[in-house]
Amino acid sequence: MNRAQAISNIQSQKSWDCLVIGGGATGLGIAIDGASRGYSTLLLEKYDFGKGTSSRSTKLIHGGIRYLQQGNIPLVLEALRERGLLCKNASHIVKPQPFILPVYKHWELYFYQIGLKIYDLLAGKHGLPPSKRLSKDETIQRLPTLNAKGLVGGILYYDSQFDDTRLAINLAQTIFEQGGTAINYAGVTSFIKEDNVIVGVQVHDSINRSDFEIKARSVINATGVFADSIRSLDDPNATPIISASQGIHIVLPKSYMPHGDALIIPKTSDGRVLFAIPWHDKVLAGTTDTPVKEIQIEPKALEEELGFLFNNLSAALNCPLDKKDILSVFTGLRPLVQNPKASSTSEISREHTILSSPSKLITIAGGKWTTYRKMAEDVVNYMERINNDTHRPCITENLSIHGNQQQPTSESKFSLYGSDAKAINTLIQEDTALSETISPNLPYTKSEVLWSIHNEMAETIEDILARRTRSLYLNANESLTCAKLIGNLMQQELGWSQVKKNLQIENYSILVKNYYSYNNSEKIQ
Numbered sequence: 001m002n003r004a005q006a007i008s009n010i011q012s013q014k015s016w017d018c019l020v021i022g023g024g025a026t027g028l029g030i031a032i033d034g035a036s037r038g039y040s041t042l043l044l045e046k047y048d049f050g051k052g053t054s055s056r057s058t059k060l061i062h063g064g065i066r067y068l069q070q071g072n073i074p075l076v077l078e079a080l081r082e083r084g085l086l087c088k089n090a091s092h093i094v095k096p097q098p099f100i101l102p103v104y105k106h107w108e109l110y111f112y113q114i115g116l117k118i119y120d121l122l123a124g125k126h127g128l129p130p131s132k133r134l135s136k137d138e139t140i141q142r143l144p145t146l147n148a149k150g151l152v153g154g155i156l157y158y159d160s161q162f163d164d165t166r167l168a169i170n171l172a173q174t175i176f177e178q179g180g181t182a183i184n185y186a187g188v189t190s191f192i193k194e195d196n197v198i199v200g201v202q203v204h205d206s207i208n209r210s211d212f213e214i215k216a217r218s219v220i221n222a223t224g225v226f227a228d229s230i231r232s233l234d235d236p237n238a239t240p241i242i243s244a245s246q247g248i249h250i251v252l253p254k255s256y257m258p259h260g261d262a263l264i265i266p267k268t269s270d271g272r273v274l275f276a277i278p279w280h281d282k283v284l285a286g287t288t289d290t291p292v293k294e295i296q297i298e299p300k301a302l303e304e305e306l307g308f309l310f311n312n313l314s315a316a317l318n319c320p321l322d323k324k325d326i327l328s329v330f331t332g333l334r335p336l337v338q339n340p341k342a343s344s345t346s347e348i349s350r351e352h353t354i355l356s357s358p359s360k361l362i363t364i365a366g367g368k369w370t371t372y373r374k375m376a377e378d379v380v381n382y383m384e385r386i387n388n389d390t391h392r393p394c395i396t397e398n399l400s401i402h403g404n405q406q407q408p409t410s411e412s413k414f415s416l417y418g419s420d421a422k423a424i425n426t427l428i429q430e431d432t433a434l435s436e437t438i439s440p441n442l443p444y445t446k447s448e449v450l451w452s453i454h455n456e457m458a459e460t461i462e463d464i465l466a467r468r469t470r471s472l473y474l475n476a477n478e479s480l481t482c483a484k485l486i487g488n489l490m491q492q493e494l495g496w497s498q499v500k501k502n503l504q505i506e507n508y509s510i511l512v513k514n515y516y517s518y519n520n521s522e523k524i525q
Helices: 003-012 025-036 065-069 073-089 106-126 136-142 164-177 224-234 303-316 369-387 412-430 446-455 461-468 476-481 483-494 498-516
Strands: 015-021 041-044 095-103 132-134 153-161 181-183 186-194 197-205 210-221 242-253 262-265 274-279 282-286 328-337 353-356 361-365 437-439 442-445
Touching: 003 181, 015 025, 015 197, 025 041, 025 164, 025 369, 041 164, 041 186, 041 210, 065 073, 065 106, 073 106, 073 153, 073 369, 095 106, 095 136, 095 274, 106 153, 132 136, 136 153, 164 181, 164 412, 164 461, 186 210, 186 224, 210 224, 210 369, 224 242, 224 328, 224 361, 242 303, 262 303, 274 303, 282 303, 328 498, 353 369, 361 369, 412 442, 412 446, 437 446, 437 476, 442 446, 446 461, 446 483, 461 483, 461 498, 476 483, 476 498, 483 498
Parallel strands: 015 041, 015 210, 041 181, 095 262, 210 361
Antiparallel strands: 095 153, 132 153, 186 197, 197 210, 242 282, 242 328, 262 274, 274 282, 353 361, 437 442
16 A cells, blocks of 8 residues: 555546545545445545544444443444454454453442343354453452452453554555555545536645546545535535534553553543553553534643543542653544534434435544444445445455454564564564664564555654554653654655655654643643
8 A cells, every 4th residue: 555556546547436535434444345345436535544533542342331321222232243343354453352340339240240241142143251240359459550448349341452543554455455545645625516416526635735636426525523624615504513522541651550451430420431441551541521612633632631530540549640650642533413402422422424415425424433334334325325326235244454364473563463464574584673663662663664654655754653653642752752763764765855854853743742741730630
């Protein structure tokens, strides 16, 4: 997968059956579905694949314990089924993760155990290991940092964990394998219409600084929280449908959760579920639910959100949470569909909505990572119906995602790359210097950087440090020390000028401030 090839594909294709705007989970899934059914398919992403909400998740593929509490059984059933399919089709990335729910009242042991047994049963043949009750001693043994005051026991259950942008990149690669094309840094600036029907788009390529037009039979808006801005390009008077909600996460050292089990706090002061999850040898904790009016590509954590996480985690642990231990803070926006009856964004369903405009712009909104494949299937079916096309069956239930392999790779250091791990290891065999890590405090090697430049369409320092590796999310300050090294490697491989390299380093330095500026903040109360 490389950008030059994508541009060549675009230039050689006169018109596309299916043009998808948006390179997050939903858009990537739609492009795979369309291409795998035999439709000529192109995906355009204004920034980088997974740049927005799709890189800022809680890193869980799950049925939704909270939705079960709300009685939304159909959504739980759908999500559990999709969880099972992802465990099969992307087994190198999506893995079972044990969770422990601590219980402080005896009656709650029965309440939660019954609820989680129902959760197990709903998963059916797609189930993970069954839940079970733990004694107080067993709970403390597995979660030694847990606040044991008043603890009566716990419930062990399983969901799945993943690396969101690793999966996003593999989805982009799968588009190509299915005969489609995807390109980043290509934003839609306007629509081309004939008789008030959309027949194409005008595009700005921010890498090559060029503009061009692309013709298409169907255009699908899968831009998440930015869906209304695309809809307004089609119709300036379109009624907004997105109700954005902000969620933040903090990343902490492994010492806060040393044994590999995740902690779930089933009910916080605002009624949410809070997680603290082992992730890439660190602990990821979140999240919040704050309504926002201004939608930005780089949303910022609010002081009250940090205080909320800090206070709830501190209460759950026996070791005081030290704000100086926060390695990174990241913020994402949920693309919730407006519901005037909901009193808060946490009550708005994550189920997706599909609609079309008089000009035949198809828009999908809502949903979550777990159900991206089913959302994609629904959208392509919808596209067929409004075009009066003969239905072509969806095949993605059994379609392996790029990198998928059932047997673990022998190159365990690169296991997250799945079937690509061998090729990355070969780079090191050819040049042992590529085995060096980009930092003493980050696990990523120079070989991974080169691989992502040449095979994963990485175009900026941010692409490498935020999404091809997760350096920015694991240790924001440390990632900044790598910017010059990454810039030098990209200059060497991509032929950057000195001016471009320096600008890239400067841009990354500015970006990092959003992810660590709260580390030593005395304002966290």
